[in-house]
Amino acid sequence: MTEPADPARPAVRRVRIERRGGLAGLAVSAEHDFAALSAAQQQALGRVIEAAASDRSARSRGAPPGPAPGADRFSYRLRVEDAAGGEQVIDLPEDAMPSVLESLAKPALP
């Protein structure tokens, strides 16, 4: 499965993953072509997009988004670009970020 379940949603072309936070506070940003992702990463991204659509629906009914509790947690922002040129921005607390996608935004030594 490489596409979101909703047939009306355009295919994903690229994704930019930004990571913030952590004890070090090192900001990381990396861009990836959807086609270059592994099957597991494509599936995980599809699930995140589906969950975000569901979450937006929940929020429109008044449910607030929940950040990860505590301090020094990572937080992620996914910018998903579709084939029609549209962009969807998804904010994820660390606990909601699939492990297979975390490796797409790892810091490197300057």
Next chain:
Amino acid sequence: MSSANACGRPSDAPVRPYRSMCCFIVPPGVLKKYARDGAIDPATRKALQDTYVETERLRGLREAHRIATLRDADRFLAGAAVHVPAQHLFDCMHRKGLPGKAVASPAGAFKTVFDTTAKVEEFYKTVLGRNSVDNKGFDLVSSLHYARNYDNAFWNGSQMVYGDGDGKLFGEMYLSPDVIGHELTHGVTQNLSALRYEGESGALNESISDVFGTVFNQWLNNWAVTEPRGWLVGAGIMAPPALAKGFTCLRDMAQPSAKHCLSPQPELYSEIDPTADVHENSGVPNKAFATFARAAGGQAWGNAIKAWYDTCINRALRSDATFSEFAALTIASALKIGGAALQAQCTSAWTEVGVTPASP
């Protein structure tokens, strides 16, 4: 075969504490009076006298029991007031589930975390008079080996969690004592001002963890404020490739923008980006504290940290505090802790980083 006592309880059954439930319908004074009344026949007077003697014996027992119970209650209450926090260690075995598998006998990495966490607890108790994160002896929970190549340590709202690093930037995150002090201090802040984790209040939350983490490390190593290593955050977690490139720490509170910091920070209030990560803007209050402590001289765990702690426990410190409001509170605390000279050093430190204290 077990025997039974007068109450019908087997004599080898566990003895449970109980309260005496003796009550008297005829008051002992009345028994005593009639036991001596010559108008009453001798047999009845003897019975009344025996009852009086038995009543007095039971009264003595009841009083002894009452005193013993009170002593026990005092001991119980005293014990509750000085409850010593226990430590609980867990092994995540490179998975993400928390807390992980309980570790019964800490050895190796677990022993290091156990010992350093105990020292942080001792620092808070002996230097600041605080009993654990909530000042009520909250048990301290630490989980190690969280996830794989996890380059972070965090406080999740109820416990500390340490990754083993990726081996390129960071090694095991518990190897810097200041990091353990940093994470535990997030628990302290959560129980006090609960500074909101965004904007200036979030940067203050982070700075307070850096301040108490580094001063704990200085106390642990008996370093004076003049020791440059005492102001480094995360010096012990840097992996060999990072060290080879000249990165000796995550942050340096005395020089937040220095090149040896893997995560350099702005040093002046005018240079901060209000939308930046809380770990970036914490450089301003970090430098204010380091400047203040170095001006005060001696050891930072003297008046300098006591002034900062006095502000942290001040109910006037709101969860949405700004740098300016925090600065004003620390200046008032410095006056209270060390008089006019310490107050002047604190005021000067905030001026140096470009923060104007809020008007009272």
